[in-house]
Amino acid sequence: MADLRVDIKEFITLHGDKYDSLNTLTIKEIDEISKRVVTIPSSSEKEIMSVASSIGSGTYITEDIQYARFTNLGSSTTTGSVPIVLTFKNTGSSGNQEFAVKVDEGYSYVYSSVGVTSDITPANTASAALTRPGGVTNTFIATGSSANIYDASPHSSSFGSLSNVTAISSGSYNCTLELFVASK
Numbered sequence: 001m002a003d004l005r006v007d008i009k010e011f012i013t014l015h016g017d018k019y020d021s022l023n024t025l026t027i028k029e030i031d032e033i034s035k036r037v038v039t040i041p042s043s044s045e046k047e048i049m050s051v052a053s054s055i056g057s058g059t060y061i062t063e064d065i066q067y068a069r070f071t072n073l074g075s076s077t078t079t080g081s082v083p084i085v086l087t088f089k090n091t092g093s094s095g096n097q098e099f100a101v102k103v104d105e106g107y108s109y110v111y112s113s114v115g116v117t118s119d120i121t122p123a124n125t126a127s128a129a130l131t132r133p134g135g136v137t138n139t140f141i142a143t144g145s146s147a148n149i150y151d152a153s154p155h156s157s158s159f160g161s162l163s164n165v166t167a168i169s170s171g172s173y174n175c176t177l178e179l180f181v182a183s184k
Helices: none
Strands: 002-010 021-030 032-040 046-052 059-061 065-075 084-092 095-103 108-112 161-169 175-183
Touching: 002 065, 021 065, 021 175, 032 046, 032 161, 046 175, 059 175, 065 084, 065 095, 065 161, 095 108
Parallel strands: 046 059
Antiparallel strands: 002 021, 032 175, 046 161, 065 108, 065 175, 084 095, 084 161
């Protein structure tokens, strides 16, 4: 097992004043990582990540995923930035749901796990809040109307579990995407 350290750094000097920022997250008990670079076509949406309750070819285990990063490495064109559209799909209590985000060239989108109820009041406060045993179970709601975000429990079954991620280049050129997944 190893700890995954994620640093988000911002450096800016505006009107002679520095407004730098560093945020660090350490995720404990990582047993495996997967890193791949894939070509995302402009012609059709392709599945780039599958999530299920058991291991399979190209499939990650729902309860084990702790962190996933999707980075648009760019395209082969010199005509400018080509965004990638990522669609996250779940299997919620109210049927299949999905949401999409556009990731511009050079940018990243991070999808992280959530804890379980025991993380809210951990017995061992030194480590329990950093180990997220919930994986990507009950991680998002996507509806055509108002989402039930005022549910009494943030781990309610009204949130669906991530089931897969698809991608398509939103321009007329293929793009390159880096996928990094850390699991326990």
